[in-house]
Every structure is written in C-alpha cells, then in structure tokens.
Amino acid sequence: MDKGFSPVGLRVLVVDDDPTWLKILEKMLKKCSYEVTTCGLAREALRLLRERKDGYDIVISDVNMPDMDGFKLLEHVGLELDLPVIMMSVDGETKRVMKGVQHGACDYLLKPIRMKELKIIWQHVLRKKLQEVKDIEGCYDGGANWFTGNDETHYLGGGEDVSFGKKRKEFDFEKKLLLQDESDPSSSSSSSKKARVVWSFELHQKFVNAVNQIGCDHKAGPKKILDLMNVPWLTRENVASHLQKYRLYLSRLEKGKELKCYSGGVKNMDSPPKDSEFTSRHQSPGKNNSYAFSGGSYKAESDPKQLAASSVSDPSSDVHTPPPKAKKTRIEFDPPISSSCAFDSLLPWEDVPDPLESKHQILYQSSFLQQQPLLPSQTPFVMEKEMKPSYETCVNADEFLMPQDENSTVILQDLHLCAPPSAMKLQESSSNVTNDTESILRSLNWELPESNHSGFIDTDLDFSWLHNEHFLANTSGNFQNFQFQDYSCSPSLPSELPPHLWFGNDPDEYTLMVDHGLFIS
Amino acid sequence: MQRQVALIKQSLFDQGYLDEQFMELEELQDDANPNFVEEVATLYFKDSARLINNIEQALERGSFDFNRLDNYMHQFKGSSTSIGASKVKTECTMFREYCRAGNAEGCLRTFKQLKKEHATLRKKLEQYFQLARQAGPKEIARRPK
Numbered sequence: 001m002d003k004g005f006s007p008v009g010l011r012v013l014v015v016d017d018d019p020t021w022l023k024i025l026e027k028m029l030k031k032c033s034y035e036v037t038t039c040g041l042a043r044e045a046l047r048l049l050r051e052r053k054d055g056y057d058i059v060i061s062d063v064n065m066p067d068m069d070g071f072k073l074l075e076h077v078g079l080e081l082d083l084p085v086i087m088m089s090v091d092g093e094t095k096r097v098m099k100g101v102q103h104g105a106c107d108y109l110l111k112p113i114r115m116k117e118l119k120i121i122w123q124h125v126l127r128k129k130l131q132e133v134k135d136i137e138g139c140y141d142g143g144a145n146w147f148t149g150n151d152e153t154h155y156l157g158g159g160e161d162v163s164f165g166k167k168r169k170e171f172d173f174e175k176k177l178l179l180q181d182e183s184d185p186s187s188s189s190s191s192s193k194k195a196r197v198v199w200s201f202e203l204h205q206k207f208v209n210a211v212n213q214i215g216c217d218h219k220a221g222p223k224k225i226l227d228l229m230n231v232p233w234l235t236r237e238n239v240a241s242h243l244q245k246y247r248l249y250l251s252r253l254e255k256g257k258e259l260k261c262y263s264g265g266v267k268n269m270d271s272p273p274k275d276s277e278f279t280s281r282h283q284s285p286g287k288n289n290s291y292a293f294s295g296g297s298y299k300a301e302s303d304p305k306q307l308a309a310s311s312v313s314d315p316s317s318d319v320h321t322p323p324p325k326a327k328k329t330r331i332e333f334d335p336p337i338s339s340s341c342a343f344d345s346l347l348p349w350e351d352v353p354d355p356l357e358s359k360h361q362i363l364y365q366s367s368f369l370q371q372q373p374l375l376p377s378q379t380p381f382v383m384e385k386e387m388k389p390s391y392e393t394c395v396n397a398d399e400f401l402m403p404q405d406e407n408s409t410v411i412l413q414d415l416h417l418c419a420p421p422s423a424m425k426l427q428e429s430s431s432n433v434t435n436d437t438e439s440i441l442r443s444l445n446w447e448l449p450e451s452n453h454s455g456f457i458d459t460d461l462d463f464s465w466l467h468n469e470h471f472l473a474n475t476s477g478n479f480q481n482f483q484f485q486d487y488s489c490s491p492s493l494p495s496e497l498p499p500h501l502w503f504g505n506d507p508d509e510y511t512l513m514v515d516h517g518l519f520i521s
Numbered sequence: 522m523q524r525q526v527a528l529i530k531q532s533l534f535d536q537g538y539l540d541e542q543f544m545e546l547e548e549l550q551d552d553a554n555p556n557f558v559e560e561v562a563t564l565y566f567k568d569s570a571r572l573i574n575n576i577e578q579a580l581e582r583g584s585f586d587f588n589r590l591d592n593y594m595h596q597f598k599g600s601s602t603s604i605g606a607s608k609v610k611t612e613c614t615m616f617r618e619y620c621r622a623g624n625a626e627g628c629l630r631t632f633k634q635l636k637k638e639h640a641t642l643r644k645k646l647e648q649y650f651q652l653a654r655q656a657g658p659k660e661i662a663r664r665p666k
Contacts, residue, residue, distance in 0.1 A: 017596075018568065018596070018599055018600050018603065019564055019568055020561060020564045020565045020568055020600055020603040020604070021599065021600070021603050023560070023561055023564055024546065024549070024561060024603055027549045027554065027557060028549060031549060031551075062599075064592070064595060064596065064599070089599070090595065090598050090599035090602050091595065111599055111602045111603070112542040112545070112602045112603065112605070114545065115545070115548075
C-alpha cells in the first residue's frame with residue numbers, strides 16, 4: 001500500500017501531558033523517520049523552542065495541558081517562531097477546532113491518531129515555507145509599484161536554510177541579491193533590503209501595549225504606535241505591517257464563531273485569479289487527489305475565472321462539521337498560499353480589514369491531509385501543487401518523490417526569482433526533472449479525480465500574473481521541479497507579511513477554497 | 522499456547538474491551554521495541570490510576586465541581602484512547618454527559634462502572650501479556666483475524 005512519503009529527519013516537537021500518548025507518538029513519529037523530541041509541559045516546550053530557534057520544523061501539541069492552555073502555546077509559537085503547529089485532542093467539538101483555527105493551528109488531529117496522519121505533517125512545513133517563499137517572490141516582482149516603499153523588505157531570518165533534517169543549503173542567489181541591495185545607498189525605494197524584523201514575543205507585547213494605550217485600534221496609526229513603543233531601531237513600516245497582521249488576527253478572532261465560506265477574492269486588489277491561488281493551495285479532502293492543494297488544478301486549463309470556482313481543494317469552502325468523534329477526522333486549516341499574495345498586493349494596510357471581513361472562513365475539512373492511502377506519486381503531486389502558486393520556487397521534485405532516496409531532505413536549490421525570467425526557468429527546470437519524476441507528477445496530475453481542479457494551476461499562474469504582473473506563470477502546470485527557495489536569504493519581502501505567517505492560519509485568505517470540493521473524508 | 526494467546530486477544534476485541542487502537546500499537550511494535558505494547562499498557566495503567574484517584578477525591582469532596590470533573594474525565598478519556606480501552610472510553614463519555622447535565626448521581630454511578638471496567642481490563646491485559654511473553658514474540662505481532 002501506499003506508505004506515503006515523508007521527508008526523513010523532519011524535526012518534530014511533541015507536547016502532551018499524557019505520558020502514554022507521548023510515548024506512542026514518539027514511536028509513531030520515529031517510524032515516520034522523523035526526529036522526535038517529546039515534552040510533557042508546555043512551558044518546557046516553549047523553552048526548548050526558544051533555546052533553539054531553528055531547532056524544530058513543526059510542533060504537535062495537545063490542547064489540554066495542565067500548565068498552559070494548548071491554544072496559548074500555539075499563539076506563542078506562531079508569534080515568536082512562526083512554526084507550523086498541529087493541535088491534538090480527544091475532543092473534536094467544532095468550537096474547539098475553530099478555536100484552534102483562530103489561534104493559528106495548521107491542523108487539528110483527533111485522538112487516537114493514526115500513522116497516516118502523522119506521515120503527512122511534513123506538508124504543513126512545506127506549505128509554510130512556500131508561503132514565505134511566495135512573499136519573497138513578491139518582492140522580486142520586478143518593479144511593481146506596490147513594491148516601492150516597501151521598506152519592510154527583509155532579509156529573512158538569519159540566513160537560515162529551509163530544510164528538513166540536517167542538510168542545509170545556501171541560497172546564494174538570494175543572498176547575493178540581498179547583499180547587492182544592501183550595498184545600495186538609495187535603498188529606500190524598491191529593492192531595499194533591511195534586516196527582517198523579528199517580532200519576538202516581547203516586541204509584540206510592546207506593540208500590543210502601545211495599541212491598547214492608544215485605544216480603539218482603528219485609530220491607532222503606525223506612527224503613534226511606533227512612538228509609544230519607543231524601540232529605536234523599529235521603523236514605521238515595520239509597525240504598519242505588523243499592525244495589519246494584528247488587525248487581521250483580531251478580526252479573525254471575532255469572527256471565530258461563524259462558519260462561513262469565503263466566496264473568494266480576498267483582497268481588494270486581487271483579481272479573481274487570486275482566488276485560484278488559494279484553491280490551488282489547498283488541500284483537498286480525503287481522496288487521493290485531494291492533495292488538493294494542488295489538487296487537480298494542474299489540469300492545465302487556463303481559465304482564471306475558473307479558479308475562483310474551482311477552488312477545489314479549498315477546504316474552507318467545505319465547511320461542515322467533522323464527522324462524529326467516533327471517527328477520526330481531521331480538520332484542516334491551512335492558509336492558502338494565495339493569502340500571501342493577497343497581502344503582497346496590499347499596499348495600504350488600511351485596506352486590509354475590508355476584504356477580510358467579508359470572509360471569515362473556517363477551513364474545515366475532514367481529513368484534509370488525508371487519510372487515504374496515498375500513492376507515492378501523489379505526494380510529489382501535492383508538493384507540486386503547493387509550489388505552484390505563482391512562484392518560482394521549485395522544490396526539487398526528486399527529493400520529494402523518492403522516499404527511498406537517501407537524501408530525503410528537501411533539496412534547496414537556487415531560487416529563481418524574477419517573475420518573467422523565472423517563468424522561463426520554471427519551464428526549464430521542468431525539463432530538468434528526471435523522467436521518473438515527471439511521469440509521476442504527470443500521472444498525479446491526471447489522476448486527480450473529480451474536482452474541478454481544472455485550470456487550477458493555470459489560474460494560479462494567471463493570478464500571479466495579474467497580480468504581480470509578472471509572476472511566474474507556469475502555464476502548463478509542469479512544475480515538476482521544485483526548488484526550495486531559501487527563504488531565509490530572501491531579500492526584500494513585501495512590506496506586508498501575510499498575517500498567517502504570523503498567526504499561523506489565516507482563514508480569511510481561504511476564500512477561494514470554496515467548494516470545489518476536494519473534500520473527501 | 523500461542524493459539525491460546527491469540528484466542529484471548531481475539532476475545533478482548535470481540536467483547537469490546539479493546540478497539541483498533543490496540544492493533545495500531547501492535548503494528549508499532551518492532552525489533553527496536555519488542556515489548557512496546559506492554560510498555561504502553563503499563564504506562565497507561567499507572568497514569569490512569571493517578572487520574573482515577575484525582576476524580577475520586579474530587580467526588581468525595583461532595584462539592585461536585587462539574588467543570589473540574591469534566592476536565593479530569595477529558596484527560597482520562599484521552600488517555601484511555603491511547604491503548605484502545607473501548608469500554609472504559611464509553612464510560613468516560615457517559616460520565617462527561619452526566620457532568621454536562623449536572624447530574625451528580627449519574628456521575629457517581631458511572632464512575633463506579635468506569636472503575637470496574639478499568640480494573641477488568643487491567644486484569645485481562647495482564648493475563649494476556651503474561652501468556653504472550655510465555656508463548657513467544659511472534660504471537661503478539663499477529664493481528665487477530
């Protein structure tokens with residue numbers, strides 16, 4: 001059967017006060033060839049995480065813990081470290097799950113947890129990384145206006161590589177770009193790259209205090225907040241972008257109760273195609289192809305409009321209560337990649353609240369990262385999809401495809417930035433894919449079951465095109481090669497980092513994920 | 522002997538004491554951890570005894586803090602799902618229902634039942650593991666048909 005695929009060496013931190021479960025999960029994760037660290041207390045977990053900021057790829061935490069609420073832990077991790085967090089509980093009550101979503105969990109597993117669910121957690125890590133890459137890509141969107149004045153360009157992280165396991169690879173390209181920019185004195189416009197602001201918990205606290213001090217946070221402007229915070233090295237732009245995210249986070253919390261589907265079109269600036277991005281990114285329910293993120297969208301149709309419709313994989317659209325607890329269901333929420341796009345396009349951060357308000361989505365899908373037997377080929381597929389949304393990052397498909405490969409770690413290759421050229425590159429890289437990969441991927445694509453994923457990919461591409469005017473357009477959806485961008489090196493980021501990067505999930509962005517139902521439970 | 526072991530295990534499933542989670546645990550057992558299932562079960566019983574104690578004390582206090590009781594039971598239920606203690610789990614669910622309904626009498630009754638199921642399972646599993654050890658490792662690895 002399908003053993004599924006999981007990158008070896010993925011560093012997982014498991015937090016659960018139940019020693020029995022801790023032991024079981026440890027064993028299960030080890031069987032997935034992950035590198036496991038267990039922890040019985042939330043505080044201990046935070047300590048471990050803070051000690052080694054880059055020491056873990058993903059956190060799995062129980063919801064009920066004696067010393068700290070699992071949701072609190074989730075928030076901390078999301079804010080400070082921006083790691084994907086998966087929540088677990090024996091309780092699958094809707095409102096709890098929703099709470100998880102609101103606090104930014106990327107998944108919510110019901111106990112008893114099955115191996116197959118653990119086998120696919122790497123997808124969350126990948127998705128998150130892709131999102132970051134996307135941001136970076138956005139920055140390179142050659143000369144798009146919105147880019148100007150994005151002083152908040154960031155050098156991602158401290159030169160950290162995206163990788164699973166111990167292997168690290170430098171993204172020279174990114175770094176070069178970054179360095180170039182930094183040496184440019186007139187870096188205030190367009191490609192200025194500054195060190196990325198890491199919103200540590202303390203910094204965020206200051207920020208929140210300042211906001212609360214000012215009062216109604218709609219009146220709070222970045223300048224005022226900045227003044228109150230009294231942090232010399234922080235710029236107004238930094239605050240502006242963080243404020244935007246924070247607002248989204250708040251509005252998300254408020255809307256937490258509703259289960260609404262997004263209709264799409266998250267951002268004002270975004271044209272419908274954007275939606276497609278979402279969809280394309282999302283997971284499709286259950287069925288094999290539900291890896292919907294990519295689900296089916298690869299069917300190379302290029303109807304941008306369709307994307308909105310086809311948000312096949314968009315789990316968000318499929319809002320429905322999870323099956324009774326007796327069954328194990330997964331409720332998946334994942335910020336669509338597109339969300340980052342959306343943000344990218346947002347120039348004035350004031351605009352943000354509006355589109356978001358209209359969509360509050362609860363991504364809710366049973367068995368998102370599915371429980372189905374997964375053909376090995378599907379995995380690559382999924383990965384492919386993930387990557388797809390308009391950016392040139394390509395993950396080396398080989399890495400992902402071949403579980404048997406020694407280097408199961410993701411290979412990070414040079415990032416090809418620049419939209420138009422990258423589009424080319426993509427195509428080129430596609431051709432670089434080994435035949436195996438290619439065929440597997442193709443088979444994946446075409447195997448997608450239903451879901452009208454058609455044109456997903458294209459839409460995404462189109463979207464990106466429309467959106468950024470140059471984004472990679474991979475018209476044929478031949479993303480066979482994935483190259484992971486070393487987001488850590490990425491030079492300028494768009495001024496607004498999608499909130500979900502901060503808060504984990506951004507359900508708002510899920511608009512697209514509407515019904516196309518790759519939900520398969 | 523091996524056959525006996527298999528039969529015992531099968532009966533545990535048939536009678537609803539254990540559910541598929543137990544089978545999952547068996548699948549996890551391998552050369553690196555040849556006694557994995559037994560270790561997990563031991564851990565479970567140790568920890569659950571503690572939880573039962575907590576609940577007992579809370580009930581004895583007579584104040585019936587349903588929220589707290591529900592919390593304890595939630596923990597206990599989570600724990601019980603770990604080895605697939607099916608009957609125990611059922612009692613947990615019932616207990617929580619009573620808590621939500623604020624039914625003290627129901628809670629007490631269910632709790633008694635729960636303790637009984639828990640003790641029964643413990644005994645049965647102890648027997649099972651003992652026999653299995655005697656019979657040899659192969660037996661444990663096999664799934665009941």
